Amino acid sequence: MIEVDLPPKVDTSVVRTPGCWFWVGSLSDDGYPTMQLGSARAELRTVRVHRYVCQLQWGGLGETEKALHTCDETSCARPLHLYPGSQAANLAQMARRGRYQRGLADVRGAGGRARGIRAALSGEWNPGALQAAMLAGDPRRDQLVLF
Numbered sequence: 001m002i003e004v005d006l007p008p009k010v011d012t013s014v015v016r017t018p019g020c021w022f023w024v025g026s027l028s029d030d031g032y033p034t035m036q037l038g039s040a041r042a043e044l045r046t047v048r049v050h051r052y053v054c055q056l057q058w059g060g061l062g063e064t065e066k067a068l069h070t071c072d073e074t075s076c077a078r079p080l081h082l083y084p085g086s087q088a089a090n091l092a093q094m095a096r097r098g099r100y101q102r103g104l105a106d107v108r109g110a111g112g113r114a115r116g117i118r119a120a121l122s123g124e125w126n127p128g129a130l131q132a133a134m135l136a137g138d139p140r141r142d143q144l145v146l147f
Helices: 049-058 087-097 109-120 127-135
Strands: 014-016 021-023 034-037 045-048 066-069 082-085
Touching: 021 109, 034 049, 045 049, 049 066, 049 082, 066 087, 082 087, 109 127
Parallel strands: none
Antiparallel strands: 014 021, 034 045, 066 082
């Protein structure tokens, strides 16, 4: 599949890494990227960037469809990492991958992880800063090795 070009409004708030394209703009409390669309005050509305980008890539989402991530990164806005699916498919994917399983999820929560990544990427892509931000919430990082 060919990846769609991001409109300038989205592209200027994205830091492209070899894998994910991380949003460094506004984030909701749960870590999902947000932006405003519309030109007049009465027309302005806040949208979730990953839903908007998924619609660009796939040609629209149904009322009940979600924009699912292949990468499990809440703040990723890369078109090829997003695809339409149901909430049931999202929950099944979460279970298969062990996401949000007690003791294995990022201790900062999705919003904290997204804000940490955004802070690490402010300005430009720095592989070391990104890796440190991604590992900062790993619940196993401070555990001692038993064997």
